[in-house]
Amino acid sequence: MxxxxxxxxxxxxxxxxxxxxxxxxxxxxxxxxSDVRATTDATGPAVPAPSAADSVPTSLTEKWSVATDPAIGAVASPYGVVVTAQGTAAVAVDALTGERRWSYDRGTEQLCAIGSGDTDAPGVTVRGKVRGVLVVSGKNGYCSQMMLLDPVTGERHYYRTSPNQAGGTLAFGGPYAGWLGAGLVELWRDDLVRTIQYGDEPAPPKPHATHTGCSFTDMIIDDQQFATVEHCADAGTAQVVLNWTTPDSAPNKPDDQDVFKHDPRATIDTGSSAARLLGITSDRVAVLVADPVPAVVLFDTSGNEVGRTPVDVPAQSIVDADRLTDTGGTRPTPAVRDGLTRFSVVGDTLIAITEESASVQTTPTPSLAQLGTEPPTPGVLASDGPAEPVTERIQDLSVGWTRQGLLGLPAVIGDQVLLPVPGGLAAVAAGNGNPGIVPDVIPVDRAGYDGRVDAAAVGSMIIETRGDLVVGLG
Structure with a gap:
C-alpha cells in the first residue's frame, strides 16, 4: 500500500x-x-589579600575556630583564607574573622585532599606555578577529580582527571604540583596538564612498562627534577630516585606512544634503612638518612654523594616517618618553604635546609677518542692529556640548624620562626634557630589539647591546626 x-x-x-x-x-x-549536578559551589567576593606581619606578636588569644576533617587538615593561604575539609566539601573561611567566604562540594564524592603551594599572593592568574587551592575528590576507587580554585573567591580555574591512587598526598614545588601514591606518581604544570606519570601505570600502552615492586614513601619537586624515596622488594635499603619533571628533558625518551617510559636520571642506594627528602634544586638533593648515623647527605644529579652532615635527629624518628600509613597511604615529609629556606619536620625535630649559589670544580668526562678506544674524528685534534677541571655555578644546599621538641610545622614571620611547642609558640631566628638559647614562648591556651599542632601566619593572624579543629589566634 x-x-x-x-x-x-x-x-x-x-x-x-x-x-x-x-x-x-x-x-x-x-x-x-552527572558530576555537574552533584557539584555545588558558592563563590565569594573579591577581597584584597592581607599584608603580611613584619614582627611576631607578644600575646595571642583565640579569635575564632572551625572544624575540619583531621585526615585532610586545613590549608592556610596567604590570600587571606583558611580552607577546611567538611564532609565532601572544601570550605574557605576568612583568616581574620573565621566567617565563611566560599565552598566547593562534589556532593556524593569523597573529599581526598586539599592543598596549595602558594607562599605569596601576587594574583592567582599569574602563570609560572600552580597557584590557588587544589581540591581532589574521589570517583570509582581513585582520587581522580581535581579542581584548581581561586583562593580568594573559590571560582574554578582548571580541572582534570587522573588515576590518582587513594590514600595518596598532594605535593607542590617549583612550577609543578603532584600526587604521591604508594605505587604511582604524577606531576602537573600550572594548568594541570600532566607532564610525568611514573610508577605502576594503570593502563600501560606497552607490556612491561610499569615500575613494579616498589612503594613510594616521599617526594620533593623542583623546576627541573623531582625525587622520590622508594622501598623495593629486591632492596633492603631506601632508594632515592631522581627524575625529570618532563620527559622532554630525558636524553633517552621514547619516540612512540609510551612517552613516560624512560630511564630515571639517577637511582641512589642510600645505604640506610630509611630516608626522608629535605631539599632539592636543579643540581642537588638533600636526603636525611637513619644509618649508619643520622645525617643529611647531598647528592648531585648523577647520584654521587657530595656532602654529608651529621644531625641531631633520632634515628627511630626517621624510620617511623619513612613508612606508609596503616591503610597503605603515603606520608611525605611535612615542610614549609620561606624564600630560600625549607623547614622540614621529622618526628619532633625541625631541620632547616637553605639553598645557595656555589662554585664547584668538575672534570669533564673524557671522550672515547681520548680514552684510546675509538679513533679520533678526522679533522679534529684529540686532547694530549686528561681534561682540565672547569668551574661551574650550581644551586647548592646546606644544613642550617635543627631544633627538637616541636609539635608540628612552624609559622614564619619576617626573620623569625614560631615553633609550636607545649604551652604555646617559641620564637627563634630563622637564620640560625638561636642555638644554645632557651627561646621565649608566647602562651597559647589549647584547652588541654596535646596532639599535633601545625602553625601558619596569614596577615596579622596565627593559624593553628589541631587535629579536627582550626583556630585563628590574634
Whole structure:
C-alpha cells in the first residue's frame, strides 16, 4: 500500500517527536546522574589579600575556630583564607574573622585532599606555578577529580582527571604540583596538564612498562627534577630516585606512544634503612638518612654523594616517618618553604635546609677518542692529556640548624620562626634557630589539647591546626 504524501509527513513528524523526547529523556538522565549536578559551589567576593606581619606578636588569644576533617587538615593561604575539609566539601573561611567566604562540594564524592603551594599572593592568574587551592575528590576507587580554585573567591580555574591512587598526598614545588601514591606518581604544570606519570601505570600502552615492586614513601619537586624515596622488594635499603619533571628533558625518551617510559636520571642506594627528602634544586638533593648515623647527605644529579652532615635527629624518628600509613597511604615529609629556606619536620625535630649559589670544580668526562678506544674524528685534534677541571655555578644546599621538641610545622614571620611547642609558640631566628638559647614562648591556651599542632601566619593572624579543629589566634 502506498502512503499519501500527507500521511508520510505526519508519520515523519511523529517519529521525529519520539526521537526528540528520547533525546530529552536521555539528557535528563545524564544530567541527574552527572558530576555537574552533584557539584555545588558558592563563590565569594573579591577581597584584597592581607599584608603580611613584619614582627611576631607578644600575646595571642583565640579569635575564632572551625572544624575540619583531621585526615585532610586545613590549608592556610596567604590570600587571606583558611580552607577546611567538611564532609565532601572544601570550605574557605576568612583568616581574620573565621566567617565563611566560599565552598566547593562534589556532593556524593569523597573529599581526598586539599592543598596549595602558594607562599605569596601576587594574583592567582599569574602563570609560572600552580597557584590557588587544589581540591581532589574521589570517583570509582581513585582520587581522580581535581579542581584548581581561586583562593580568594573559590571560582574554578582548571580541572582534570587522573588515576590518582587513594590514600595518596598532594605535593607542590617549583612550577609543578603532584600526587604521591604508594605505587604511582604524577606531576602537573600550572594548568594541570600532566607532564610525568611514573610508577605502576594503570593502563600501560606497552607490556612491561610499569615500575613494579616498589612503594613510594616521599617526594620533593623542583623546576627541573623531582625525587622520590622508594622501598623495593629486591632492596633492603631506601632508594632515592631522581627524575625529570618532563620527559622532554630525558636524553633517552621514547619516540612512540609510551612517552613516560624512560630511564630515571639517577637511582641512589642510600645505604640506610630509611630516608626522608629535605631539599632539592636543579643540581642537588638533600636526603636525611637513619644509618649508619643520622645525617643529611647531598647528592648531585648523577647520584654521587657530595656532602654529608651529621644531625641531631633520632634515628627511630626517621624510620617511623619513612613508612606508609596503616591503610597503605603515603606520608611525605611535612615542610614549609620561606624564600630560600625549607623547614622540614621529622618526628619532633625541625631541620632547616637553605639553598645557595656555589662554585664547584668538575672534570669533564673524557671522550672515547681520548680514552684510546675509538679513533679520533678526522679533522679534529684529540686532547694530549686528561681534561682540565672547569668551574661551574650550581644551586647548592646546606644544613642550617635543627631544633627538637616541636609539635608540628612552624609559622614564619619576617626573620623569625614560631615553633609550636607545649604551652604555646617559641620564637627563634630563622637564620640560625638561636642555638644554645632557651627561646621565649608566647602562651597559647589549647584547652588541654596535646596532639599535633601545625602553625601558619596569614596577615596579622596565627593559624593553628589541631587535629579536627582550626583556630585563628590574634
Amino acid at each position: 502506498t502512503l499519501s504524501p500527507a500521511r508520510r509527513r505526519r508519520i515523519d513528524r511523529i517519529v521525529a517527536g519520539v526521537i526528540a523526547l528520547a533525546v530529552l529523556a536521555l539528557a535528563a538522565v545524564v544530567y541527574l546522574t
